[in-house]
Amino acid sequence: MDLIQKKRYLRRSLIFLISNFLRFLGRLFFLDLWRSPAARPVLFYAVTIILMGMFLFHWLEKWSYLDSLYFVVITLTTIGFGDYTPSTFLSKLLTIFFGINGIVLLLVLFDLIRQVRKSAFIIRAQKLAEGSFPPLQRFGNVATDSLEASPAVERPLLPQKNQHPSIRHLIRASMTKLFLIDLLQDGPSRWVLTYASFMIFIGGFVFHRVEKWSFLDSVYFMVITMTTIGYGDLTPAKDMGKLLTIFFGLNGIVVLLSLYDRIRAVRRQEPVGS
Secondary structure (H helix, E strand, C coil): CCHHHHHHHHHHHHHHHHHHHHHHHHHHCCHHHHCCCCCHHHHHHHHHHHHHHHHHHHHHHCCCHHHHHHHHHHHHCCCCCCCCCCCCHHHHHHHHHHHHHHHHHHHHHHHHHHHHHHHHHHHHHHHHHCCCCHHHHHHCCHHHHHHHHCCCCCHHHCCCCCCCCCHHHHHHHHHHHHCCHHHHCCHHHHHHHHHHHHHHHHHHHHHHHHCCCCHHHHHHHHHHHHCCCCCCCCCCCCHHHHHHHHHHHHHHHHHHHHHHHHHHHHHCCCCCCC
């Protein structure tokens, strides 16, 4: 290899490394999801609900806008430090809504990330097999083998030529997925959602009797526990309450994993507009 070829090879390798670093940054900040017609409305919904929650908690709890934004994000991401907790009836109802919305948003986003990036990997593997990345051609047929070994890919999640669904159609399809309407039409998924709702309300009734909390506080405690947020503003004081919390806490993990598994199963081969 002469000097000119070495320089050319090094230049292409450097371009390849820089492009991979930029691609990594894009994935880190979800730029690839913003490019996806299926994921964009869900991301818009997430931003909208965060801003809506910021204004509502600022109004209900008299917190600053920053504290309200902080509380909404901590709730939606199920972190739940517990330094800010709702104190009014409406705030607790709103927190129940945001707690459930947060876990659904996370599950839907996890599924979208999986689909979009799996599709991107296959497209990238095709380019690699076609020799679009000269510095890596020495790896032979690795890309082709990976492509052939991969199952069917949700290609519609990537931008497609001649595919321009209307904004209204995309929003309707995304809201259908976000509110799990497609799961309600699936038999096994319906059982998971029914079981989760049953556990929340039965648990609310039981904690209302055992811990002498109001029914709203008991349902609030159940949602905060089963979604793994766990603020700590309500904790069981009696031995029976602690036993029940162990049971419902473990059940919450099982429900979340089952729900994510059903989302993957139902949406594995769906096109964007379905």
